[in-house]
Amino acid sequence: MTLKRQFRMRDAFTIAFVFISPIVALYAVFGLVMQAAGPAGWWAFAVVLVLQLLIALSLGVLVSRWPFQGGSYQWARRLVGESYGWAAGWAYIWTIIIVIASNAYAIASFIPPLLGIPDFSLIEHIAVALVILVATTALNLIGPVVLKILTRLSLAAEVVGSIVLATVLLIWHREQPLSILFTSGGAADGDYLWGGFILAMGFVGFGFAGFETVCSMAEEIDRPEKNLPKAIVGALATIGIVVLYSSLALVLSTPDFGAVITGAIVDPAANNITESLGPGIAQPFFGLVIIGFAASMLTAQTSISRVIWSFSRDGVLPASRFMAKLSQKHRTPNRAIIVVGVLAIVITLLAFSEQVYATLVAAAAGGFFVTMGLVVVALFARIVSKKWHAGPFSLGVFTLPVVAAAAAWIVFEVINLAWPRSPGEEVPWYVSWSVPIGLAGIALVGLVVWLSVRDRIRAVNRDLHEHHQIAGEEDTNSAESVATS
Incomplete structure (x- = not known):
């Protein structure tokens, strides 16, 4: 049984757009950015957007050459080898599963203000997050139609929650002059560059990550070698413009940056909206935020289940035969979807300590950039060694400088996210070192699993190598070459 191409260009764009979501990208990090860098932190959104577009262009080049189910797993195994590809895919699987768990936790935090009830206790919060995970998994099992409906609903929510709301704040509730964008407001205690702006770039980088997840569904998308590069670049550019506009409105409508920087106002975005428009507007806004997070969570589960299915098709995971089966009706990897839901539940159950939960989320941020x-x-x-042959989407003479700049930015961001800003001072040591610890944990578990399937990985490598020799070419764009199991 083969996959069904049931998504068009607009669906690919919408999935990429909704996974990041301007609401999620902005409201998940806005308070952190302002506390780190003050009003001038707004420039971090602009700088990181340009740098992330370099990554999007680089990945567009890759998916155009190899438009296969599994995204980074398939690209890495063809660029270097099977074990390298396995490691890239393994890191990506756990990155997205942690993101799914964090989204469920975030949705649960918005329910009390939406309903006007007291905040949940930690146990209640975890329980609600688990219910959300079960519900999302059930929706994903219904079929692609649910994904299409919810992503389009999320697009409408984004228009109201981001563009319309920002316009209202700019026109009627502006509190600050434009010149405030060039001041730190006392953030970072004088260490503005390293402790302020560069730290803010780390937060924004996480907010703008995930646009590439739709590439994991390449074999379900019409003409992916042409449509996916346009979808991921276009979605990221559109999201970036919306976030720049919305964040500008939030900065200029903030009446007291001192309270934000000191932490007296924990969520400046929600505080601005409540103070400017009143609680009657703020409650529906939280509903829009929930829709944005829910759609992002659904698309994340959909895409990462395809990566697991791609691994399973090659037989390089435990229980591969079980997870490689497709549903009869929609030809979707429902068993892999269930596995993702179960693993996200396990991650959520580990969040009974707020510090452990923060560690997991930080590890996800690092995981995105390590995988990319x-x-x-x-x-x-490969380009430097002159062994690269472009697919239908190519940057021509700009390919090398764009990819080189993207690689440099990624290395910088991994160091930026992993570097402990305050070891042993205000937070426990394991929180300061959360990214290295989280990545080390993923790598350790991955090593154990890899050892259990390495013979199969080697067999797949031989099969793929023999296929290329028979074809008389270094690699192939044929989807059949992926299915060696």
């Missing part, structure tokens, strides 16, 4: 780094750096090496 594995493929972009390998692409850079």
Whole structure:
């Protein structure tokens, strides 16, 4: 049984758009950015957008050449080798599963203000997040129609929650002059560059990550070698413009940056909206935020289940035969969807300590850039060695400088996210070192699993190598070459 191409260009764009979501990208990090860098932190959104577009262009080049189910797993294994590809895919799987768990937790935090009830206790919060995970998994099992409906509903929510709301704040509730964008407001205690702006770039980088997840569904998308590069670049550019506009409105409508920077106002975005428009407007706004997070969560589960299915099709995961089966009706990997839901539940159950939960989320941020780094750096090496042949989407003479700049940005961001800003001072040591610890944990578990399937990985490598020799070419764009199991 083969996959069904049931998504068009507009669906690919919408999925990429909704996974990041301007609401999620902005409201998840706005308070952190302002506390780190003050009003001038707004420039971090602009700088990081340009740098992330370099990554999007680089990944567009890759998916155009190899439009296969599994995204980074398939690209990395063809760029370097099976074990390298396995490691890239393994890191990506756990990155997205942690993101799914964090989204469920975030949705649960918005329910009390939406309903006007007291905040949940930690146990209640975890329980509600688990219910959300079960519900999302059930929706995903219904079929692609649910994904299409919810993503389009999320687009409408984005228009109201981002563009319309920002316009209202700019026109009728502006509190600050434009010149405030060039001041820190006392943030970072004088260490503005390293402790302020560069730290803010780390937060924004996480907010703008995930646009590439739709590439994991390449074999379900019409003409993916042409449509996916346009979808991921276009979605990221559109989201970036919306976030720049919305964040500008939030900065200029903030009456007291001192309270934001000191932490007296924990969520400046929600506070601005409540103070400017009243609680009657704020409650429906939280409903829009929930829709944005829910759609992002659904698309994340959909895409990462395809990566697991791609692994399973090659037989390089435990229980591969079980997870490689497609549903009869929609030809979707429902068993892989269930596995993702179960693993996200396990991650959520680990969140009974707020510090542990923060550690997991930080690890996800690092995981995004490590995974992208594995493929972009390998692409850079392939181009430099003159062994790269472009697909239908190509940057021509700009390919090398764009990929080189993207690789440099990724390496910088991994160091930025992993570097402990305050070891042993205000937070426990394991929180300061959360990214290295989280990535080390993923790598350790991955090593154990890899050892259990390495013979199969080697067999797949031989099969793929023999296929290329028979074809008389270094690699192939044929989807059949992926299915070696």
